Amino acid sequence: MKVVHSWLGEYLGKSLPEKKDLEDLMNFHIFEVDGTEEVNGEVVTDLDVLPNRSSDCLCHRGVAREIATLLNVELEKDPLSEPVELKSINSIEVKIADPTACPRFTASLITGVTVKESPEWLQKRLVALGQRPINNIVDATNYVMYAVGQPLHAYDADLFPQVNGRWNFGVRFANEGEEISLLAEGTKTEDRTVYLNGSELLVVDNSTGTPVGLAGVKGGRFAGVHADTKNIIIEAANFHPTITRKTARRLGIVIDASKRFENALSPELPAFAQRDIVKLIIEIAGGSYEGTFDDYDIHQSAVVTKVKFAHVNRLLGLDLENDEIISYIKRTGAKIIESDTTSFVAEAPFERTDLNEEADYIEEVGRIHGLLEIDSIAPEKQRVKAINLKQYYGDVIRQVLIKLGYSEVITSSFQKKGNLQLKNALASDKSYLRDSLKKNITKVLDNNHPHIDLLGQTEVKVFEIGTVFLPGEKTVEEKTVLCIGSRLKGNGYSPKDDVVVETACNDVEKVLPVDLVWDKDKGVAELDLSALWESLPVPDSYQEVSKTHSVQYQTISQFPAIARDIALWVNENEEANQVIETLVKSAGDMCVRHTLFDTFTKEGRTSYAFRLVFQSNHRTLTDTEVNEIMESLYKVSAQLGWEVR
């Protein structure tokens, strides 16, 4: 929710904090600030209004009220504090089929307006909020929504049919198969026709039953305001949050109005919004106010909550006096109905539909007082109640395999084909869940073999311990499996791979003293671990984990690597690491990996064979470049008396 500072200032007066103070106040006491910028000459702060405060803080009055609470000041002007008296009118009638779905519907008639551009001050504020000004009537409905949080809709009264001098509005559920044409959304130019399934609430022209809008979600083109409109009807209603939300989600329409309704707006708001919009329209479009029809059968009942003082301090870890707690509660606008030494009873302000239970009030005290005030209490050493066998033996298996040169991977749980398909997959190649790790491990072997020189390895050896999913009788069955894979050759599986994997399986068997049933297939072997845990010995404690693990990750170069071998005769007493150090120094930064792959000694001389791998982070190296580096290495070697073989 974006808020314009000058607009907040209308309510707060001199109490409006400076930009930095406002940001800190918000960040540490209510909402995270996404940033402040100047738009169209207005200072605008973007607040991440949380779901529990979307009922009262998705508007300037709400945010200003919150600032006043935090600063412990009164609002200079509060549109929700004065009771509203609206003139009644006989020429509008509203029939609400289900008052639970629509607790309130108000409609005001204003005659003789002039549709034109909005005044500059209003346009400026809407633009600052990222809105496109349309005309003074439509802009006024948006303006009042951003002011007090109540969505509004304007109709051309002359285009809305009248029967015997009366406009007949209705609010009812849709009929199955009924359709409605909705105003184009966002940047789209065409109206959208949607087919209804009966769960949607509609605003209708009750004289004919024609739907004019999806209640709380989106208006139609029916009786829209246009350049020559003279007489208007303004609707301000309250719709049930869940019904609004279901319709909005199903149809994928999430706009300012639906977002507000689905967060349980107070049904008290429409009257305030009518008062304010009537005043605004007469100010910017002229005309005269004829009156408002107000159907409000089920009034919002006061929500009263009992809070124990001890619970406040118990949960927050603070030591607040009863008086302090009471003063924080009062600052929210809640009324203290009664209190004694152990507890108090508070009545929530009508617009705070989020204050319903004790924890809600405890949270208020915590954030108004300030969460920075909470002191930490250090934990005490104690023994765990149980050792997790999956974690314990998982690490045992990891250690065995890592010692044999296997690296651990974690692969995707999604795959292209399988037996268990998701209802709503992210992509067609990720629409099933894996039922085995074998395919993934084979793919990992395929993908890594080309990098074997870069990795400084002669073969690829990997394993994964992960969850696989199988269709069960009633529900999805899960298994934890281990899968081991090895690949010697670049062109794919060779039977020698099985021999390598066999060794690994044998070593795993040594640390898991139970019968293991492997599923072996072309250089990979899978083992269902789920069934094993219960039969394994229960250890007393976890193995030690070395905590000195400092690694600084380096970005993987996207450019190809080039490998070259060099073999040298050196004196018998010269160590391989001294030799390679000299070579690498001369080779420069492009030499990213070196591996000693052969050593033998003969007649007082030692032969070392190294594989050097060259790669750049910024470009593809050419053969010529690498040849030049190799030439320089031959030269250096010659100078040092090493004979290149």
Place this chain on the structure above:
Amino acid sequence: MPNKNGHQHPISRMISEINAIFSEIGYTFAEGPEAELEYYNFDLLNVPKDHPSRDMQDTFWFKDKDVTEPTVLRTHTSPVQARYMKENKPPIRIIVPGKVFRNEATDATHEAQFYQLEGLCIDKEINLGHLKGVLEYFFSKFFSGRTEVRFRPSFFPFVEPGVEVDMKLLDGDSKLAGKWIEVMGAGMVHPNVLKAGGINPEEYSGFAFGMGIDRLGVMKYGVEDIRDYYSGDLRFVNQF
């Protein structure tokens, strides 16, 4: 040639470290299914159907024909809280490291699958100060340096008060040192969640926290793209 050692994946490596750190203060390593009932993933955690708080987590659903009760790929490790509370009496101290899933577009900081670390402590007289103390203890050990934690207000349906947690490494020459970094969400377990787990909120209170292990790795090791964790690329894994 002598056999070269392979490399442990940074995620499982971090989980082992996390477990070692928390087991010293009595936190049991708990777990639950990745294919989770909607009931545990949402309902018991005070996230009602058709409530805006569900929007915070885009969910993968299993097909109706495959399950008798609505089932999701768990969107967080929090359902294990609910499961554990039903099966164990307080005092409860658990961590739940595990894979979770979100149905959202992927980029360098978002993956459809990632690892989360859940923590839950329920006992008599547990308050936000205990949460702060446990987190400072954990971060100090995990990042090998003195760490300070601060809270900002936030909202998660299963806790109240809900807080956003920032941490700051007080010393050391790490890139992270001296800066406040937003690391996770936490709060005091909502009374509705305690009740759903069969625990009397009048008698017990508790805190819960949840953070991305992937993100811990971004901070600890400087991993730039969290998708690399799941690429199976040894050029990545073998750096650890």
